[in-house]
Amino acid sequence: MTTARKVAAFVVSLLAVFAVAVWVGKASGPRVEVEVAHADGHAQGHDAAPVAPELPGGLQSTQGGYTLDLTKPVTVAAAKAPLHFRIVDAQGAPVTRYTENHEKLLHLVVVRNDLSRFQHVHPILHTDGTWSVSTDLSRAGDYRVFADFIPAGGPALTLGTNLHVAGQYNPQPLPAQAPSAEVDGYTVALRGTPKTGESSLLTLSVSRDGRPVTDLQPYLGAYGHLVALRAADLAYLHVHPAGEPGDGKTPSGPDIGFHTTFPSAGDYRLYLDFQHGDVVRTAEFTVTVGEPGHGH
Incomplete structure (x- = not known):
């Protein structure tokens, strides 16, 4: 075989090896498939990096x-x-x-x-x-x-x-779950099942001396303001009131509804600010959120 033919044969063999390597890499390498919706409503698969879920608030300065x-x-x-x-x-x-x-x-x-x-x-x-x-x-x-x-x-x-x-710091354990909380002679009962990864409706009902409070005063544009914090890392969750004073359908008590989405299973602490008799009070609760599909 001439020198030219030997060189040509060597090049062909290299190309064949390269082609096989590329095929194996595509077949065995990691692949993430996402659906991209086009204007005509059809979806088409494309390679893309996974999108990380949005972090709750308050974890970053x-x-x-x-x-x-x-x-x-x-x-x-x-x-x-x-x-x-x-x-x-x-x-x-x-x-x-x-x-x-x-x-x-x-x-x-x-x-x-x-x-x-x-x-x-x-x-x-x-x-x-x-x-x-x-x-x-x-x-x-x-x-x-x-x-x-x-x-x-x-x-x-x-x-x-x-x-x-x-100063001297004596940390306290997280209080156990309870269906109601007492503050300044008021009883606030908590209803609803907090869920992981989807909106939950939590209802807090205010009473005093065993009688429902039906004349709550607006506070921060609602009949109550709720803050939820994840116990493990103090992640701050945005909680949105259901309805608002003066909308013609939201009563001024005893029930106050809130929508929130808990990002993970675990313990959370809830703080409800409500106003009655021109005084703002805070009722506190511990809730445990289960894994998706398991509720509490």
Whole structure:
């Protein structure tokens, strides 16, 4: 065989090996198939990376180009402890313009890490972009601070950061589940089955001295405001009230309905703020969410 023919035969054999390798790689390699809907309504499969589920709020101090900046992340225990913070943009400039949400420019939730101390307050915005508020930090420990807000022209965000209160810390176990909670002479009963990965309707019914309360006062644009926190990592869940005062169909008690989606199985702590007699009170519950299809 001539030298030219030997070279040609070698090249052909290399191409054959390469073709087999490509075929094997396609047959055995990882493949993710997604359905893409076209304008004509038909779906077509394409390779694509899996889409990660959206994280619950409050797990990050920076998101969407905005950062929750706590002036003093370490403080000492005090019944009226001053708290100062800013929301800064991607350039480090303090945000001074916000869109009102539930009748406030910003909602601040301060909760101890063992979920035993909860406060929902509304700080004052100063012209330099600094927010300030007095909080009850009389019990030492590690706290999580959540800022729930909408910057003007920006997305709705819930940012979270840590606050350390010096002193002796005696963490408390999570209270057991109970069908009702007592606060200042009021009884609040909880009905509904929290579900994983799909919307759940939870109904909280307020009574006093055994009689239903039918004249609840609006608070933050509803007859109640509910915050849900995942016990394992303090993820902050957005809970939406069913109906609103003055819509002609939502009664002023005793029942208050809320829609929420629990992202995972596990224990959660619920905090219901409701107003009656011009006083806002908070009822607290523990709920355990089961795996999908198993309910509690």
